[in-house]
Amino acid sequence: MEAYIYNLVNLIAIYAILAVTLNFIMGYAGIYSLAHAVFFGLGAYVAAWVALHVHPSIFVTLAAAMASAAALSLLLALPALRVRGEYFVAASLGLQVLAVTVFSEWKSFTGGIGGVLAIPPADVFGVEVFKPQHFAIVSLIALIVVIGLINALVHSSFGRNLRAIRDSESAAASFGKNVPMIKTLSVVISAALAAVAGALYASYMSFINVESFTLDTSVLVMAMVIIGGTGTVAGPIVGAALLMLLPSAISWIDFLPQTEVGALQQIIYGLGMTLLMIFRPGGIVGRRAGV
Amino acid sequence: MLAIQLAITGLQTGALYALTAVGFSLIFGSTRIFHFAHGATFVIAAYLFYWVYGTGWGLVPGVLAATLGAVFFGLVLDRLVYVPIQRHEGSFFTVFVASFGVGIAVQNVIGMIFGRGFTSVSTPLSRSAEIIPGVYVSPLAWIAMLCTALLLGGLHFFLRRTHTGAALRALADDPELVRTFGLNPRRIAATAFVVGSALVVPAAIITSATTGLNPTIGHHVMLISLAATIVGGIGSIPGTMLAGLLLGLAESLALLVVDSQWTEAVTFAILFAFIVIRPSGLLGRVVAH
Numbered sequence: 058m059e060a061y062i063y064n065l066v067n068l069i070a071i072y073a074i075l076a077v078t079l080n081f082i083m084g085y086a087g088i089y090s091l092a093h094a095v096f097f098g099l100g101a102y103v104a105a106w107v108a109l110h111v112h113p114s115i116f117v118t119l120a121a122a123m124a125s126a127a128a129l130s131l132l133l134a135l136p137a138l139r140v141r142g143e144y145f146v147a148a149s150l151g152l153q154v155l156a157v158t159v160f161s162e163w164k165s166f167t168g169g170i171g172g173v174l175a176i177p178p179a180d181v182f183g184v185e186v187f188k189p190q191h192f193a194i195v196s197l198i199a200l201i202v203v204i205g206l207i208n209a210l211v212h213s214s215f216g217r218n219l220r221a222i223r224d225s226e227s228a229a230a231s232f233g234k235n236v237p238m239i240k241t242l243s244v245v246i247s248a249a250l251a252a253v254a255g256a257l258y259a260s261y262m263s264f265i266n267v268e269s270f271t272l273d274t275s276v277l278v279m280a281m282v283i284i285g286g287t288g289t290v291a292g293p294i295v296g297a298a299l300l301m302l303l304p305s306a307i308s309w310i311d312f313l314p315q316t317e318v319g320a321l322q323q324i325i326y327g328l329g330m331t332l333l334m335i336f337r338p339g340g341i342v343g344r345r346a347g348v
Numbered sequence: 349m350l351a352i353q354l355a356i357t358g359l360q361t362g363a364l365y366a367l368t369a370v371g372f373s374l375i376f377g378s379t380r381i382f383h384f385a386h387g388a389t390f391v392i393a394a395y396l397f398y399w400v401y402g403t404g405w406g407l408v409p410g411v412l413a414a415t416l417g418a419v420f421f422g423l424v425l426d427r428l429v430y431v432p433i434q435r436h437e438g439s440f441f442t443v444f445v446a447s448f449g450v451g452i453a454v455q456n457v458i459g460m461i462f463g464r465g466f467t468s469v470s471t472p473l474s475r476s477a478e479i480i481p482g483v484y485v486s487p488l489a490w491i492a493m494l495c496t497a498l499l500l501g502g503l504h505f506f507l508r509r510t511h512t513g514a515a516l517r518a519l520a521d522d523p524e525l526v527r528t529f530g531l532n533p534r535r536i537a538a539t540a541f542v543v544g545s546a547l548v549v550p551a552a553i554i555t556s557a558t559t560g561l562n563p564t565i566g567h568h569v570m571l572i573s574l575a576a577t578i579v580g581g582i583g584s585i586p587g588t589m590l591a592g593l594l595l596g597l598a599e600s601l602a603l604l605v606v607d608s609q610w611t612e613a614v615t616f617a618i619l620f621a622f623i624v625i626r627p628s629g630l631l632g633r634v635v636a637h
Contacts, residue, residue, distance in 0.1 A: 142441075330452075
């Protein structure tokens with residue numbers, strides 16, 4: 058029972074990192090990405106590879122994961138600079154679909170459908186962390202650092218520039234703001250921090266495969282942000298906790314077969330998103346008037 | 349021979365893409381509602397046909413059920429979701445999320461009822477015949493192309509020659525002006541949902557009899573519809589049609605060089621190139637921003 062709770066804490070922390078970083082571009086830069094799981098996955102695969110072939114230290118795996126996700130995120134920044142709104146949703150959806158194909162076909166790196174097995178546990182200053190209750194310290198510290206970083210960014214002049222761009226790109230440009238640079242940077246930061254979640258996930262689970270990085274994951278993370286409250290600090294964390302607790306809550310229903318838990322979870326948050334948009338577009342934490 | 353075979357398959361796929369995408373493009377172009385649940389309409393129509401036809405009730409009831417289901421779903425969504433949202437605010441994002449949520453729910457409900465695996469309907473028309481040595485074409489390919497030609501021809505006539513069609517085009521230009529002419533923009537928008545949703549039906553039925561179905565096919569349908577709408581140029585029905593054909597052909601001809609699991613990557617590459625190089629699309633007049 059204790060292990061079960063700590064396991065949930067770890068998963069909530071990892072997904073909360075994803076939600077907080079997605080909220081950074083969705084809520085403050087107005088970039089609605091359906092490709093967040095791509096960076097989650099890339100971070101996980103790179104961390105797994107580095108831990109297996111180079112060094113298992115968490116600082117090495119994190120750095121490698123962040124650097125590669127930052128590099129790949131330029132591919133997402135490119136369309137984001139040219140278009141917004143509906144066009145960008147399409148571009149990110151395409152990138153997500155493409156990434157799943159690459160993850161399942163690039164067998165030498167990702168292990169294909171079978172995935173990567175026996176990833177060494179996280180090594181923090183020479184100590185191997187493999188028990189869920191110990192890993193919870195690592196994942197919670199990572200979450201707090203990510204939240205702190207994002208908050209500092211949002212409240213800095215960079216954050217003000219982002220909001221200015223979200224509200225009116227041409228107005229921001231006419232005030233002499235370097236719009237393409239600011240947008241690119243926000244995408245790079247968001248992707249690099251999402252890769253932190255990926256690296257943690259890989260060393261925590263010790264097994265990863267493409268199933269964890271599909272469109273469903275991107276959608277789940279987006280639902281966390283939206284249900285919690287887009288553009289708020291607490292929203293994504295509340296959303297992540299709620300949606301991660303949902304499967305356990307559903308499994309209390311005894312007449313429901315185990316195989317249907319995932320489907321019922323998706324139905325609940327799908328309809329939840331729709332109802333919130335009709336009655337409370339700001340999300341649970343957000344103000345009633347919407348973002 | 350292979351190239352001819354793939355070109356014909358590509359035309360068949362492209363024709364169905366064109367129909368689906370034009371449905372989305374018509375709704376989005378005239379109402380500015382980002383109807384992401386268009387993929388769900390496709391899934392509903394396809395599975396209703398699969399269920400009614402598969403139970404042995406025959407072709408006509410199957411087509412009828414699929415059409416009624418698709419149109420009903422489009423109308424209900426417009427009335428119960430989009431209208432209330434647009435009453436307090438109409439930002440692209442709010443509508444998109446609401447629509448997206450419905451899409452997820454539909455996909456999973458269908459998965460729970462019909463199973464999550466691949467299914468297909470077998471009809472007497474599915475069997476391929478050799479038309480020239482080495483090239484096999486099933487009658488469904490011709491039906492797909494004929495359906496597309498007839499329906500899109502009909503749509504062109506409807507938009508250009510009837511009052512309702514003119515009102516739809518006017519709605520795309522300026523909803524306020526439509527109101528001053530004594531027409532009800534909500535009524536016209538509902539028409540767009542009826543026509544746009546109905547256009548999906550032949551594509552859904554023929555797909556269920558050729559390449560087969562699974563509940564997540566809605567995402568693929570949506571990627572194609574979005575890609576064709578953007579590549580063709582938002583607001584341009586002929587552009588969307590052309591882009592749908594182009595995407596189908598490209599996907600099929602790509603098999604000459606790459607394995608089949610990469611076909612979606614081809615779609616994405618074309619879409620990406622257009623977004624970066626020419627965001628206004630093939631025949632579009634509005635610029636993306």
